[in-house]
Amino acid sequence: MAEDTILSDDLLSELIAVGEVDILVGVPTYNHCKTAGQVVRAVQVGFLKYFPRARTVLINPDGGSTDGTVDVVRNTTVSDYRTLMTSQPLRTLHRITTPYSGGPGRDHALRTIFAAADLLRAKACAVVSAELQSVTPEWIEGLIRPVYKEQFDLVTPLYHRHKFDGLLINNVVYPMVRAVYGSGVKEPLGKEFGVSGRLAKALLEGLGAGQPLRSGIDLRLTTSAIRDGYLLCQTFLGPKIHAPNYAEADLTIVLPRVIGTLFECMGTDEAFWFSRSVPAPLPTFGFQYDLSLEPVRVNRDRMLQVFRNGVREFASILSPILSPATLEAIQRLIDVSDADLRFPDELWVKTIYEFAASYHHGVIHRDHLLQALVPLYLGRTSSFVAENLGTDSMEFEQRLEGLCLEYERLKPYLIERWKPTT
Amino acid sequence: MTETLLNGVTQTLDAALKMAIELLPKILGMLIIIAIGWVIAIVVRLVVRRLLSLVKFNALCDNLGATQIAAKASLPPPIDLLSALVFWVTWAAFLMLGISTLGFVVLQEQIAEFFRYVPQIFIAVVILFIGLLFANFTARAVLLGMVNANVPSARLLSNAVRVFLVMLTVAMALEQIALAKTVVLIAFSIAFGAVMLGLAIAFGLGGRDVARRLLERQFTEDAKTEKDEISHL
Numbered sequence: 001m002a003e004d005t006i007l008s009d010d011l012l013s014e015l016i017a018v019g020e021v022d023i024l025v026g027v028p029t030y031n032h033c034k035t036a037g038q039v040v041r042a043v044q045v046g047f048l049k050y051f052p053r054a055r056t057v058l059i060n061p062d063g064g065s066t067d068g069t070v071d072v073v074r075n076t077t078v079s080d081y082r083t084l085m086t087s088q089p090l091r092t093l094h095r096i097t098t099p100y101s102g103g104p105g106r107d108h109a110l111r112t113i114f115a116a117a118d119l120l121r122a123k124a125c126a127v128v129s130a131e132l133q134s135v136t137p138e139w140i141e142g143l144i145r146p147v148y149k150e151q152f153d154l155v156t157p158l159y160h161r162h163k164f165d166g167l168l169i170n171n172v173v174y175p176m177v178r179a180v181y182g183s184g185v186k187e188p189l190g191k192e193f194g195v196s197g198r199l200a201k202a203l204l205e206g207l208g209a210g211q212p213l214r215s216g217i218d219l220r221l222t223t224s225a226i227r228d229g230y231l232l233c234q235t236f237l238g239p240k241i242h243a244p245n246y247a248e249a250d251l252t253i254v255l256p257r258v259i260g261t262l263f264e265c266m267g268t269d270e271a272f273w274f275s276r277s278v279p280a281p282l283p284t285f286g287f288q289y290d291l292s293l294e295p296v297r298v299n300r301d302r303m304l305q306v307f308r309n310g311v312r313e314f315a316s317i318l319s320p321i322l323s324p325a326t327l328e329a330i331q332r333l334i335d336v337s338d339a340d341l342r343f344p345d346e347l348w349v350k351t352i353y354e355f356a357a358s359y360h361h362g363v364i365h366r367d368h369l370l371q372a373l374v375p376l377y378l379g380r381t382s383s384f385v386a387e388n389l390g391t392d393s394m395e396f397e398q399r400l401e402g403l404c405l406e407y408e409r410l411k412p413y414l415i416e417r418w419k420p421t422t
Numbered sequence: 423m424t425e426t427l428l429n430g431v432t433q434t435l436d437a438a439l440k441m442a443i444e445l446l447p448k449i450l451g452m453l454i455i456i457a458i459g460w461v462i463a464i465v466v467r468l469v470v471r472r473l474l475s476l477v478k479f480n481a482l483c484d485n486l487g488a489t490q491i492a493a494k495a496s497l498p499p500p501i502d503l504l505s506a507l508v509f510w511v512t513w514a515a516f517l518m519l520g521i522s523t524l525g526f527v528v529l530q531e532q533i534a535e536f537f538r539y540v541p542q543i544f545i546a547v548v549i550l551f552i553g554l555l556f557a558n559f560t561a562r563a564v565l566l567g568m569v570n571a572n573v574p575s576a577r578l579l580s581n582a583v584r585v586f587l588v589m590l591t592v593a594m595a596l597e598q599i600a601l602a603k604t605v606v607l608i609a610f611s612i613a614f615g616a617v618m619l620g621l622a623i624a625f626g627l628g629g630r631d632v633a634r635r636l637l638e639r640q641f642t643e644d645a646k647t648e649k650d651e652i653s654h655l
Contacts, residue, residue: 168654189655248653252570258655298652306572313569313577316490317562365485365559371566385652 006115011098015119018094022054023047023144024122026113028106029073030063032130035243037076039128039135044078044093046140051148057094059116061109064099069130073097106191107217114204117197124148126155126194134241135192142235142286143194153230155194156185156222158284159240162293163388163396167381168258170400172352173219179407180266180414182276183226186234189218189258199230216261223265227272236286239293255377256370263359274415278408290393303382304341308334310375317372321358326350330376343383345406351376353410357417445524452520459516467509474501487558488551500551507547511540539599546598553591557584589613 007015025043029036040058047056060073074097100112110127117125124147128135146152159166169187177188195203203221225232248254266273311318311334318327329347336342355373359366388396474480483489483500492500518533561584568576593610597603625633 164652166655167652248655251654252567254654296652302572306570309569309572309576313565317566320484362481362485364487365562368562368566371563371570374566374570381652 006111007119008098011096011112011116012119014096014098015116018057018096018120020055021057021094021120022123023051023056023148024059024113024117024120024125025056025140025144026059026061026109026116026125026127027073027130028061028063028109028113028127029065029069029130031065031067031069032243033065033067033069033072035133036060036069036130037072039130039132040073040076040095041078042135042137043128043140044076044095046137046144047093048078048089049137050141051144052090054148055091057096057116057120057122059113060095060097061100061112062097063105063109070097110217110221111204114195114200117195117200118204121197122200123197124194125197125200127192129191131243131246132192132240133243134239136238139192139237142237143192146233146235146283146285147194147196150233151196151231152194152233152283153196153199154222154225154232155235155285156232157187157190157192157240158234158236158286158288159187159190160236160238160289160291160293161240162296163391163393164296164298164385165293167384168255168377171348171377171380171384171403172259173262175349175400175404175407176262176352176356177223177226178279178404179411180273180276181223181226181269182273182279183232184279184282184404185222185226185232188222189216191218192237193218193221194235195221196230199225202228202230216257216264219258219261220265223262223269227269233283233285236284236288239291251378252371252374255374256367259355259373260359260366260370263356266356267360270418298385300338300382300385303378304338307375307379307382310372311379314372314375317364317368320363321369321372322351322354326354330379333379339386341379341383342387343380345403346410348380349403349406349410350413351380353414354417356414360418361420448524451523455520455523456517459513459520462516463509463513466512467505470508471501471505474504479504483555486555487562488555490558504551511544515540542599546595549598550591550595553594554588557587557591560584560587586614586617 025047027036027039027043032039040060043058047054047058060070062070062073073095078093096116098112100108113125113127116122124144126140126143126147128139128143143155143157146155166187169189173188174186178184203224206220206224311330315327315331318330322330326347330351333341333343355369358364359369363369388399391399480489480499480501483492488500492498492503498506515537518536522530522533561580564583565576565580568579573579589610593606596606
């Protein structure tokens, strides 16, 4: 079995002491001492409040924290049951902290969690980030209940986001997964999710110990679940608020990693998505509400500067990637004034599809290809921000829907460019 | 007197004829070797082409930008260049072998010298080829990284990296074939030193203010507040 080599002897003996469980929640940590305690409390209160009769365990794979995260996780307790409106625990609240080998990679942590879920025959398993401030007990219910009670296999999150939060997801990942894979998962790479025991087992086999670890595990997890016909749903979790010291990696790292993973998945799953038709809506759980979020600062000047420089300087790099018509249309944009510059949906979708096909055919080194997309993405992002500055949430959703439909309309164009030329 | 002269001429002609008769089969042998060599060289070229196609050499060259470099220099694609090189080296070897059958001592020494030199030429060509690929690849990576980081004069930096790597490659290739070894080494050292000194002076004196601004922008708190608050994920 795969878990033989993933789980250390110490962890194995701790898991055996716990015995079979119904629900397992994994909280991977790496230097998250400021938020880990709150997340652990939220998970335990979630167990008590919503699954008091279930056998539960919290697994905390730690990537080698040096800031005392492990102690925080071990020492966090729930005692104020009355004020938290929960009952006294009927069962032991098991909690296991374990280091995992291979460095602070999310893949390693998820592998440990899935291996533990498989060994303990958990019916439902959820993963929650330790870096968030907004995790509540209701998140645990939202991620677990659809699996535990409704027989879904994968529960993806729905966050309440500012309209300029998650721009890469809204402009590429969500509409592309929807058009290509035929599944309207709005957060295909959400770090919080719930999985059934059978999907956890299948994912564990997919991430077998002998296989090389690759980046973008969250996206791979979603696409493989869609491809293999598992039952998917979404659950509304509310706002996603990171700890104050959280800093997203630079765009030149994030974009190649995410888009490269998406293009790779498309290459692996081409037999599946070629014939995939219009997506069916996904069941969504949870009470959705509107919330005013703090405005965010956007430096459009810098974005447009990189866009213009990139289009000018990368002409020779872009010419084997893009069709002449697309390249010409993009080059025309650099002469438009900042205020009037708009990157139309159709041009953007064609750009992404041509990049995907060129990535697939390996027309230039793949890292370089993805780096060449950065300025174009910034041009599109700048246009997207300008177009949506004054929109309310309803109008914004309509525009996003329009973009998704454009991705779906142009899917035959993607297939045409994807297929090898004779 | 006349008889002596006639005898001399006759003997010379006899000797020449004898030599020609002796040489004729050798020339014929040489021509046959050259012809066979030509056929073998063609076969070797085809085999090499096929092997390179099997290992997807074309795609590799496209990936690394070698095809584009060759196209810019109005050269055929790298796969054609490499197979042509193999053809000419093979045929040249047979050509030399054929000539050696004539038995001229001076020529044989030159041919032996050539055969000693062939591996070095081949290695030099490989060094040049890999070096140019690497230079192009690195220059492109620098250009992409610099433009994406919004660094001014990205093209200039990228070209500087390319020129430096090409210079290094050419120096290494020339050293391999031992062509004016000392001159190449000295020329390279002087050129490299001059470029570095020039850059140091230009940046240290002429670009003092620019350098200060760059460092300030990189490390002061003011710069950090200019950043976006948008999240891409």
